[in-house]
Amino acid sequence: MKAESIKINNIPAIIWGEKSDKLYIHVHGKMSCKEQAEHFAKIADKKGYQTLSFDLPEHGERKESNYRCDIWNGMHDLTEIGNYAFSKWRDVSLFACSLGAYFSLNTYADRNFRNCLFQSPVLDMEYLIQQMFCWFDITEEKLYLEKEIPTPVDLLRWDYYQYIKKHPIKKWNIPTSILYGGKDNLQSVEVIQKFVKSHDCKLSISQSSEHPFMEKGDIEIVRIWLEENL
Structure with a gap:
């Protein structure tokens, strides 16, 4: 599919899909990179959305950097990405995974996203x-x-x-759907359910899945969830 490599204030990024006025910002998790957004971007493209993915600090093209992947640098970079997205697209939504979800919660509470998808989010x-x-x-x-x-x-x-x-995390008023693995050892189901109840989210639990959603059958579980909630 169409993929344009760009830099946003020195942050390596990719814009995926055919030109549209609708966009998903894609925030990857730990040990991932912007290229891993391709599976998501293909589904989003079919639904009329472009996707903007980027490398978090110490990931992808930035692996050798001394710029740490911590909350402060993460929030700085997500702010830069958010500013870029909202300046160029009319309709902006958010997908974030694991650590990327935690950075998003800290950065984007006041952003006017149309929709939000969290996969295996770190909420607490x-x-x-x-x-x-x-x-x-x-x-x-x-x-x-x-x-x-x-x-x-x-x-x-x-x-x-x-x-x-x-x-x-106290404030989060964006319509949000969450996919959680029943065998996730980074966040308990109680942590997830407390957040869902507090912020009126839609929760899907795959009881057999672990945090990374990388075992046999998980790709299909993620695909179906994305198709239903994008």
């Missing part, structure tokens, strides 16, 4: 970090003393932890 980062404390035998006191502790999942940072504790 404090919950996830406290899970990592348990998994890797780390205490809040140890993180305070050391400031940064590497783990197999991600780098734990004291300043990041303090930020997310002080900025829980």
Whole structure:
């Protein structure tokens, strides 16, 4: 399909699909990249939407950068992408996955998106970090003393932890549909259901799926969910 590579204030991005006045911003998750939006973009294109995907810090073309993939840089980049999208398209919607959903929640609460789709979203980062404390035998006191502790999942940072504790997600008024895997170990079903209830979201649960939705049959589950909710 048609794919135009561009840079938005030095952020590598791709505009997918035939020209339209309708667009989805596609925010990928950890260990992904802008090219992974192609499957989504093909479905969106059939429904008359273009897709704008981009590399988060330390991902894709930006892997070797010293520009960290943290909440501050993530919010900065999503703001740049949002400004670009809303200046060039009349009708803008949002798709975000995993960490990309968390960055979006922190950045886009005041944006006038027509629709929002979250796949395996991280909705409560404090919950996830406290899970990592348990998994890797780390205490809040140890993180305070050391400031940064590497783990197999991600780098734990004291300043990041303090930020997310002080900025829980409260405001989100955008019509939102969520796809969640019943075997997701990053966010509990209780965390998801609490958010859904608080923000009047539509929830689909695939009981056999894990967080990445990469096992046999998951591609079809995601495709059907996208077809129904795009």
